[in-house]
Amino acid sequence: MNAPVIDSLDTLRQHIRAFAQARAWERFHTPKNLAMALSVEAAELLEPFQWLTAEQSQDLSPTQHEAVRQEIADVLIYLTRLADVLGIDLLEAAADKLDINARKYPADLAHGNATKYSERSDD
Numbered sequence: 009m010n011a012p013v014i015d016s017l018d019t020l021r022q023h024i025r026a027f028a029q030a031r032a033w034e035r036f037h038t039p040k041n042l043a044m045a046l047s048v049e050a051a052e053l054l055e056p057f058q059w060l061t062a063e064q065s066q067d068l069s070p071t072q073h074e075a076v077r078q079e080i081a082d083v084l085i086y087l088t089r090l091a092d093v094l095g096i097d098l099l100e101a102a103a104d105k106l107d108i109n110a111r112k113y114p115a116d117l118a119h120g121n122a123t124k125y126s127e128r129s130d131d
Contacts (some may be wrong), residue, residue, distance in 0.1 A: 020084075020088055021091075021092050022089050025089075028089065037089060039093055039094055042089055043090060046087055046090060052082070055079075109129040
């Protein structure tokens, strides 16, 4: 079976929706269930990195890399399906969140540190 050509988030959303419809899974794809599945898949993304040093995590073997690739795909699929069910435009939401984060973390104050905005003294 050949993988479909997916060149945009909208095309991905359409393929995921059709996949679910072909299997009559819509009744299972409630926001609650999809959020839970997304959380599980995000947790599974941690497994290939478990017990690796920071350096090792940047130099994965081909097998480790493929495991991470598959888990990232699962996270993206569930996230895309959740956004579809809730009518959220992922790109618009991401753009809005980047704008919010830019205000919380101005480059001149956040450059080179990981201090949370609410813990930063802007003196």
